[in-house]
Amino acid sequence: MTLQGSLTHEEYCAQLLAETAEFRKIVRSADLSATVPTCPDWTLADLARHVGGAHRWVGTLVATRASENVDDADVPEGDGPEGDDAAALDAWLAAGVEQTVAALREAGPDTKVWSWTTAHDAGFWARRMVHETAIHRADAALTAGVPFGLPAPVAADCLEEWLQISELPMVVARFAERGREAFGPGRTIHVHATDAPPELDAEWLLDLTGEAPTHRRTHEKAAVALRGSLTDALLVLYRRLPADSDRVEVLGERAVLDQWLQWASFG
Numbered sequence: 001m002t003l004q005g006s007l008t009h010e011e012y013c014a015q016l017l018a019e020t021a022e023f024r025k026i027v028r029s030a031d032l033s034a035t036v037p038t039c040p041d042w043t044l045a046d047l048a049r050h051v052g053g054a055h056r057w058v059g060t061l062v063a064t065r066a067s068e069n070v071d072d073a074d075v076p077e078g079d080g081p082e083g084d085d086a087a088a089l090d091a092w093l094a095a096g097v098e099q100t101v102a103a104l105r106e107a108g109p110d111t112k113v114w115s116w117t118t119a120h121d122a123g124f125w126a127r128r129m130v131h132e133t134a135i136h137r138a139d140a141a142l143t144a145g146v147p148f149g150l151p152a153p154v155a156a157d158c159l160e161e162w163l164q165i166s167e168l169p170m171v172v173a174r175f176a177e178r179g180r181e182a183f184g185p186g187r188t189i190h191v192h193a194t195d196a197p198p199e200l201d202a203e204w205l206l207d208l209t210g211e212a213p214t215h216r217r218t219h220e221k222a223a224v225a226l227r228g229s230l231t232d233a234l235l236v237l238y239r240r241l242p243a244d245s246d247r248v249e250v251l252g253e254r255a256v257l258d259q260w261l262q263w264a265s266f267g
Contacts, residue, residue, distance in 0.1 A: 003119040003164050004128040008155045009109035012126035013101045015154055019133040021099040022142055023051060024090050034086040038139045049080040051136050052093045058125045059100030064105050066114045106117035117168055131158040138240050156200045157229040163215040164203060164236055166264050172212045175263055182263035183208045187256050190222035193230035202230055208260060222245050224252035239265055
């Protein structure tokens with residue numbers, strides 16, 4: 001299956017720098033010892049080290065044209081600075097993302113690089129790191145109590161990638177142990193972004209009636225509909241915003257949506 005994105009490679013590279021810059025603003029100003037509500041095992045400092053470590057890991061994969069996974073221990077400065085020094089974390093984040101984007105730009109989208117998915121090229125990693133950083137910026141914003149938003153094309157592509165990843169055989173197999181309650185006859189979910197420009201085609205039908213999930217861009221009646229802004233719909237799917245939030249509307253068989261969110265929780 002394809003993991004094709006809707007932005008160009010250069011647009012992903014530029015957006016990765018922009019997302020990290022916004023993430024760094026929170027790191028510089030917030031309480032780094034605060035617990036991240038959506039990642040309760042982490043403090044904000046831990047979250048920053050996770051994001052920066054992921055950047056440097058991907059930068060190492062791409063720069064070395066890795067044909068297999070690179071161990072975290074082999075990633076230069078992958079652990080980041082110890083403690084809760086905001087200036088040190090900020091400088092480390094800045095240097096890491098610059099190195100990673102330089103490697104991605106030098107490689108171009110088609111250079112072969114290992115990944116845990118069916119896509120083995122640098123283009124996959126440029127897209128994945130944009131969305132990884134964006135979702136964790138949402139975690140950081142929630143922790144710090146500051147607003148979070150994404151450009152509509154980026155949010156739509158992030159949501160599309162989430163659906164694509166949920167269909168990958170290795171992801172389906174990973175979550176199979178959670179049971180099959182999310183799947184069965186009549187189990188369909190319509191996601192409708194109410195604020196997106198028409199050209200983004202920001203409506204999706206998630207079909208759970210078979211052995212594995214599938215999706216398509218369409219306006220189609222389903223067992224349950226999730227309606228809200230593009231960013232809020234994305235945050236619900238990533239379980240960063242409760243489905244019972246007054247920022248979104250759920251119409252129809254709420255249990256279908258709840259069971260899917262519990263089954264497909266990742267990221």
